Amino acid sequence: MTIKLFSYLKFISGICLASLLIAGCGGGNKISSEKHKYLLIINGEKGSRDEDRMLWFDSLDSSLVLHTNQASMINNKLGSTVILNHNFLLSMDKKSGLFSKYQYAEDGLKSGGELKLEEFEYISFTTKLDSTLLYIGGRGHKNISSYAIIDQEKMLLVRKGRLDLPVAAEQNASDNFGMLKNNHLYVGYSSFGEDYDHCSDTSYLAVLDYPALKLKSVDKDVRSAFPGSGVNGMFNFFADTKEDLYVLTSPVFYHGNHPTASTAFYRISNGKGEFDKEYFFDLSKQLNGRHLLGITQAAAGKVILATISFPSTGKSDYYVADVYKKTIKLLLKNQNQPNFVWGTSGYYDGENASFIVNESQGKARMYVYDGNKDILRSGPAIEGNISSKSSYLILNPSKKDFD
Numbered sequence: 221m222t223i224k225l226f227s228y229l230k231f232i233s234g235i236c237l238a239s240l241l242i243a244g245c246g247g248g249n250k251i252s253s254e255k256h257k258y259l260l261i262i263n264g265e266k267g268s269r270d271e272d273r274m275l276w277f278d279s280l281d282s283s284l285v286l287h288t289n290q291a292s293m294i295n296n297k298l299g300s301t302v303i304l305n306h307n308f309l310l311s312m313d314k315k316s317g318l319f320s321k322y323q324y325a326e327d328g329l330k331s332g333g334e335l336k337l338e339e340f341e342y343i344s345f346t347t348k349l350d351s352t353l354l355y356i357g358g359r360g361h362k363n364i365s366s367y368a369i370i371d372q373e374k375m376l377l378v379r380k381g382r383l384d385l386p387v388a389a390e391q392n393a394s395d396n397f398g399m400l401k402n403n404h405l406y407v408g409y410s411s412f413g414e415d416y417d418h419c420s421d422t423s424y425l426a427v428l429d430y431p432a433l434k435l436k437s438v439d440k441d442v443r444s445a446f447p448g449s450g451v452n453g454m455f456n457f458f459a460d461t462k463e464d465l466y467v468l469t470s471p472v473f474y475h476g477n478h479p480t481a482s483t484a485f486y487r488i489s490n491g492k493g494e495f496d497k498e499y500f501f502d503l504s505k506q507l508n509g510r511h512l513l514g515i516t517q518a519a520a521g522k523v524i525l526a527t528i529s530f531p532s533t534g535k536s537d538y539y540v541a542d543v544y545k546k547t548i549k550l551l552l553k554n555q556n557q558p559n560f561v562w563g564t565s566g567y568y569d570g571e572n573a574s575f576i577v578n579e580s581q582g583k584a585r586m587y588v589y590d591g592n593k594d595i596l597r598s599g600p601a602i603e604g605n606i607s608s609k610s611s612y613l614i615l616n617p618s619k620k621d622f623d
Contacts, residue, residue: 263561266609269296280599288604292328301343301452302562314341333375339366343452347399357395365393387411397448397456405430408447423447427493439494444469445478453563455514463490466543468514472530479530483511501546516566518573519591551596561611576612
């Protein structure tokens with residue numbers, strides 16, 4: 221899902237707020253969701269659910285300090301996948317196969333139901349089909365791709381199955397991104413061997429009729445590989461004002477396994493069911509062969525990206541790319557490599573893009589990029605029980621336009 225968040229709000233009780241966030245106002249009471257509009261969800265340590273927290277806050281000002289001792293513990297509730305909505309989130313635990321719903325509350329997450337999703341050990345992407353129905357693409361036993369359609373309000377399974385997507389001999393399809401557009405489901409995918417070896421060098425784009433989900437067409441492209449990230453919550457693509465889709469490829473991230481291909485943007489023109497053969501934005505070529513991950517959309521035609529080394533060095537540079545001008549500009553250099561327990565720690569509100577960078581043990585910093593002015597500034601500091609491997613999600617629950 222493309223998360224469009226944030227509108228700047230006033231400070232509420234400014235002096236008390238500052239002390240509340242740093243040291244606790246009036247004896248360390250939890251920050252109220254009724255007073256503070258932004259929500260930060262923290263995974264304290266990659267691979268662990270023992271230190272998960274959520275914290276309400278009110279401003280993107282650089283003087284603000286968000287401390288984990290003012291956060292509510294939500295440990296052992298969220299699984300490997302988190303899907304954000306304006307008044308609730310969904311999470312899947314791959315060990316139990318349970319898909320759970322939680323409402324945001326003042327002091328944590330309140331259970332809103334659950335359902336069993338068999339044959340799903342991993343979710344690649346989700347996309348809304350209407351105000352209640354959610355399409356889930358993922359994989360299960362032996363990495364076989366499947367899909368499910370659920371009613372996310374009632375937490376009911378509506379339909380499940382497997383898409384009939386053509387791939388190379390002795391390979392399985394791996395769906396990487398998807399969206400419903402003009403009564404058709406667009407699915408970008410790659411293919412792999414059973415154990416995620418022998419990565420295909422081909423990018424596929426399937427167009428299916430909806431709601432029948434019958435295959436209408438398939439396009440292929442070999443200018444890059446692994447269209448989309450294949451990881452729910454990671455930045456995959458965006459649609460511009462003309463409804464053209466710009467899709468980021470991921471040759472090395474996760475199981476891309478294709479380091480000789482360039483990280484790039486494809487374009488799918490509005491009303492077309494194929495990769496635009498006249499458009500190709502080769503990001504790696506401009507960075508001497510380096511690869512990148514998507515963080516968030518940043519403005520009209522702009523995207524925040526972070527470099528990813530192969531093999532990993534643990535360090536990343538942050539860039540902003542302009543898909544119209546095919547330019548890329550350095551924002552931050554030699555930062556800790558971002559972690560993605562639930563997806564990217566970035567968001568876009570229609571004016572500003574924000575993302576979080578881990579600085580050192582116990583410290584992180586939010587950055588805010590104004591795409592119209594092309595200015596990056598420091599946002600709130602995050603301190604406490606976090607590490608260089610912490611991950612984050614941020615949202616404004618009052619915003620309802622998440623797709």
